[in-house]
Amino acid sequence: MSTTMTMAKAINAGLRAALENHPNSLLMGEDIGSLGGVYRVTEGLKADFGADRVMDTPLAESGIIGTAIGLALRGYLPVCEIQFDGFVFPGFNQITTQLAKMHSRSEGALSAPVVIRIPYGGGIGSIEHHSESPEALFAHTAGLRIITPSNPQDAYWMIQQAVACKDPVIVFEPKRRYWLKGDVDTTAPTSDPFSAHIVREGTDATIVAYGPLVPVALAAAAAAEEDGRSVEVVDLRSISPIDFDTVTESVRKTGRLIVTHEAPTFGGIGGEIAARVAERAFLSLEAPVLRVGGFHMPYPVAKVEEHYLPDIDRLLEALDRSFAY
Amino acid sequence: MDVGHLPASEFDSAGLEQSLMGAPDANPVPDMVQLLTIDGELLQDDTYGSYVQGLTPEELRGFYRDMFLVRRFDEEATALQRQGELVMWVPLTGQEGAQIGSGRALKPQDYVFPTYREHGVAYTRGLELAQLLRRFRGISHGGWDPREANFHLYTLVLAAQVPHAVGYAMGMARDRLVNPKLPEAATVAYFGDGASSEGDVHEGMVFAASYNAPVVFFCQNNHWAISVPTEVQSRIPLANRAQGYGFPGVRVDGNDVLAVHAVTRWALEHARSGGGPVLIEAFTYRMSAHTTADDPTKYRLSADEEAWLDRDPLLRMEKYLRNQGLADDAFFEELREEGRNMAVRLRENVQQMEAPGFEDAFADVYAEAHPLIREELDEHRRYEAGFAGADDANPATTDPAAREHTA
Ligand SMILES: Cc1ncc(C[n+]2csc(CCOP(=O)(O)OP(=O)(O)O)c2C)c(N)n1
Numbered sequence: 001m002s003t004t005m006t007m008a009k010a011i012n013a014g015l016r017a018a019l020e021n022h023p024n025s026l027l028m029g030e031d032i033g034s035l036g037g038v039y040r041v042t043e044g045l046k047a048d049f050g051a052d053r054v055m056d057t058p059l060a061e062s063g064i065i066g067t068a069i070g071l072a073l074r075g076y077l078p079v080c081e082i083q084f085d086g087f088v089f090p091g092f093n094q095i096t097t098q099l100a101k102m103h104s105r106s107e108g109a110l111s112a113p114v115v116i117r118i119p120y121g122g123g124i125g126s127i128e129h130h131s132e133s134p135e136a137l138f139a140h141t142a143g144l145r146i147i148t149p150s151n152p153q154d155a156y157w158m159i160q161q162a163v164a165c166k167d168p169v170i171v172f173e174p175k176r177r178y179w180l181k182g183d184v185d186t187t188a189p190t191s192d193p194f195s196a197h198i199v200r201e202g203t204d205a206t207i208v209a210y211g212p213l214v215p216v217a218l219a220a221a222a223a224a225e226e227d228g229r230s231v232e233v234v235d236l237r238s239i240s241p242i243d244f245d246t247v248t249e250s251v252r253k254t255g256r257l258i259v260t261h262e263a264p265t266f267g268g269i270g271g272e273i274a275a276r277v278a279e280r281a282f283l284s285l286e287a288p289v290l291r292v293g294g295f296h297m298p299y300p301v302a303k304v305e306e307h308y309l310p311d312i313d314r315l316l317e318a319l320d321r322s323f324a325y
Numbered sequence: 326m327d328v329g330h331l332p333a334s335e336f337d338s339a340g341l342e343q344s345l346m347g348a349p350d351a352n353p354v355p356d357m358v359q360l361l362t363i364d365g366e367l368l369q370d371d372t373y374g375s376y377v378q379g380l381t382p383e384e385l386r387g388f389y390r391d392m393f394l395v396r397r398f399d400e401e402a403t404a405l406q407r408q409g410e411l412v413m414w415v416p417l418t419g420q421e422g423a424q425i426g427s428g429r430a431l432k433p434q435d436y437v438f439p440t441y442r443e444h445g446v447a448y449t450r451g452l453e454l455a456q457l458l459r460r461f462r463g464i465s466h467g468g469w470d471p472r473e474a475n476f477h478l479y480t481l482v483l484a485a486q487v488p489h490a491v492g493y494a495m496g497m498a499r500d501r502l503v504n505p506k507l508p509e510a511a512t513v514a515y516f517g518d519g520a521s522s523e524g525d526v527h528e529g530m531v532f533a534a535s536y537n538a539p540v541v542f543f544c545q546n547n548h549w550a551i552s553v554p555t556e557v558q559s560r561i562p563l564a565n566r567a568q569g570y571g572f573p574g575v576r577v578d579g580n581d582v583l584a585v586h587a588v589t590r591w592a593l594e595h596a597r598s599g600g601g602p603v604l605i606e607a608f609t610y611r612m613s614a615h616t617t618a619d620d621p622t623k624y625r626l627s628a629d630e631e632a633w634l635d636r637d638p639l640l641r642m643e644k645y646l647r648n649q650g651l652a653d654d655a656f657f658e659e660l661r662e663e664g665r666n667m668a669v670r671l672r673e674n675v676q677q678m679e680a681p682g683f684e685d686a687f688a689d690v691y692a693e694a695h696p697l698i699r700e701e702l703d704e705h706r707r708y709e710a711g712f713a714g715a716d717d718a719n720p721a722t723t724d725p726a727a728r729e730h731t732a
Contacts, residue, residue, distance in 0.1 A: 052499070057532070057535075058528075058531045058532060058535050060528040060531060060532070062488065062524060062525055062528050063488050063491075063525075063528030063529065063531060063532045065488075066485065066487070066488025066489055066491070066492065066525060066528065066529065067488045067489075067491050067492030067495060067529075067532050068492060069488070069489050069492060070488065070489040070490060070491060070492020070493035070494070070495065070496065070512075071492040071493070071495060071496045072492075073477075073489065073492070073493055073496075074492070074493050074495075074496025074497065074500070075496065075500075076496055076499070078492075090524070093482065093485065093525075094485065094488070094525075097482045097485060098480075098482070098485050098489070101466070103689050103690070103691065103692050104466065104686075104689045104690050105466040105467045105478055106467045106470070106471065106478060106689075107465065107467055107688075107689055108688065108689040108692075109467070109470040109471065109472065110471060110472075110478075111692045113692075142690050143690055143691065145691070145695070165693060166692035166693050167691050167692045167693055167695075194696075240695075240697075241695050241696045241697050242697075243696075244696075
């Protein structure tokens with residue numbers, strides 16, 4: 001059964017299904033109750049499930065994550081909303097030193113299956129701390145899983161899969177795609193949330209993208225086709241773990257790889273993918289792996305952010321460089 | 326304290342009495358709760374007296390026994406560290422009254438979130454003390470299953486456990502809404518005067534107040550955060566902070582095991598029965614070093630330490646027991662013998678503890694299979710296997726130094 005909906009609506013429906021299917025699940029965050037969150041992703045849920053399961057918390061990120069850990073230790077399944085990417089840092093300590101390590105520190109005796117939703121990324125013309133992509137900072141910490149949907153179908157299922165997962169999961173939600181419409185099949189999940197998907201087949205080069213940049217990569221591939229280049233697009237979907245098998249297989253076929261993300265290129269996920277592909281498929285590569293990402297600067301002001309964000313032209317330019325080898 | 330003036334790390338002994346007791350005129354907290362004088366005389370107390378009135382001689386002796394054995398344990402662990410059997414130790418000497426008094430107020434269904442010095446509380450929970458040493462022997466980041474004794478793992482990031490205690494308490498209260506047959510329960514979050522400055526204590530208290538969580542915040546004010554005195558953390562008695570969050574705060578003489586016991590029982594009943602959070606500040610003193618890596622002679626005066634000697638929680642309880650004719654020389658001699666035997670067993674136990682294999686470190690990073698773990702484990706095995714082969718060919722390469730040399 002397929003329905004068309006926006007990504008925000010799909011996450012809302014996914015959260016609703018999670019609340020229905022898991023009596024121990026609950027949502028917590030700032031302004032998520034009557035307001036439905038600043039992006040209205042939790043709209044209507046408090047009315048239907050009550051303030052006990054859709055909790056407007058005090059304004060304190062460490063408190064939100066820290067109490068969620070305590071609730072999880074008691075057997076609850078908390079889903080925390082962080083209002084914006086740039087505001088997760090007061091909770092960073094709880095996420096990296098506590099949440100990520102609860103299972104290993106207890107030698108497997110305890111688990112803290114907390115889900116943390118973070119709207120992330122730019123392109124919405126906002127002010128400081130509202131457009132960042134801190135995923136690599138979390139991916140570097142063992143014990144956390146990180147996923148990011150790029151379309152409503154994944155959005156609907158991934159949030160439910162995150163709630164069902166026994167490990168802590170951070171769901172980075174590409175906020176500028178909240179209004180992206182797409183078909184959602186509510187009867188069957190797409191697949192394992194920790195696998196990558198080939199969303200466009202091609203033979204000459206591969207672009208790996210995730211979250212907000214998947215539509216950009218698809219548009220670049222369409223434009224490249226006009227130049228006679230057949231570009232494969234991989235939607236990574238999961239940042240920890242990364243499905244290197246799918247990525248490597250694609251590169252073995254095409255011989256060229258561009259990795260793109262909004263986060264700064266330096267120290268980002270793109271570097272990790274480039275290194276792995278070099279290790280695994282060096283002899284298949286026709287050109288060095290290229291990265292198209294943000295610059296080593298604080299996320300710039302809204303009036304100039306289009307120069308920072310990877311777009312179709314920057315991807316096409318990278319393809320040109322790749323083909324020049 | 327003058328603006329811009331940090332207190333000197335050496336106490337001025339003229340101000341010592343004030344620092345011991347707080348300045349009553351500047352202290353909106355009602356007098357510090359005390360039930361036993363320094364000479365071991367029992368005091369009347371309308372609010373808290375009733376919580377210790379019914380204690381049997383056996384129970385009263387039990388308080389002393391617990392404190393004695395935990396101190397003996399602490400001494401043995403310190404010795405084990407000095408002999409290289411432990412990588413570090415965090416002593417509790419001086420804080421036995423605060424820990425045994427509060428720990429003995431807990432019920433089995435309550436749940437404790439300690440920092441890292443709560444060996445006495447662990448003991449009251451029935452935890453095998455040797456297990457506490459696994460972390461300090463460097464063979465585990467945990468050491469025990471918290472669910473067996475409702476005693477959580479130690480946490481080294483100061484105050485991080487405080488919001489966990491609040492969340493857990495919120496969960497307990499919810500559980501009882503669903504199933505009223507469950508016993509009333511509360512959590513206790515232990516932290517120090519230094520940790521009280523951390524944001525997580527504040528956030529935890531805000532959440533606790535907002536959701537009326539059944540949690541007791543138990544601050545052991547042992548006067549020092551490594552080398553920094555309490556005065557740098559707070560310009561008011563820590564117990565007074567509770568008022569700002571809207572719940573009761575009590576300052577109790579932390580070296581008076583009976584007073585601590587009474588106040589904690591009161592606080593736990595308050596929390597369990599739906600009254601909401603309570604902050605207890607146990608006013609005590611760390612007699613020993615902060616850890617075995619610390620050197621307190623660099624920052625505190627011996628006069629200060631001496632002034633606390635006659636406030637020793639064990640000494641005070643011994644005087645009381647003897648005054649009341651509840652214990653004689655034979656009791657104390659038997660206890661010393663018990664302590665010696667415990668120490669011998671502990672030492673044997675520790676020396677038998679073996680480090681896990683390195684591969685175990687891959688085992689519990691995730692609850693569900695994660696491909697990166699598998700990949701790196703395989704890589705590690707291949708690498709190790711390579712050396713096994715090389716060893717067969719050339720035994721000299723088993724020595725890591727030799728390997729480096731030939732590389
Ligand atoms: C977040 C954090 N910062 C710094 C430290 C290093 N540190 C360990 S113990 C300590 C002092 C703690 O003092 P207090 O809270 O009074 O507890 P006590 O050790 O005296 O029981 C410090 C600074 C730490 N463990 N965690």
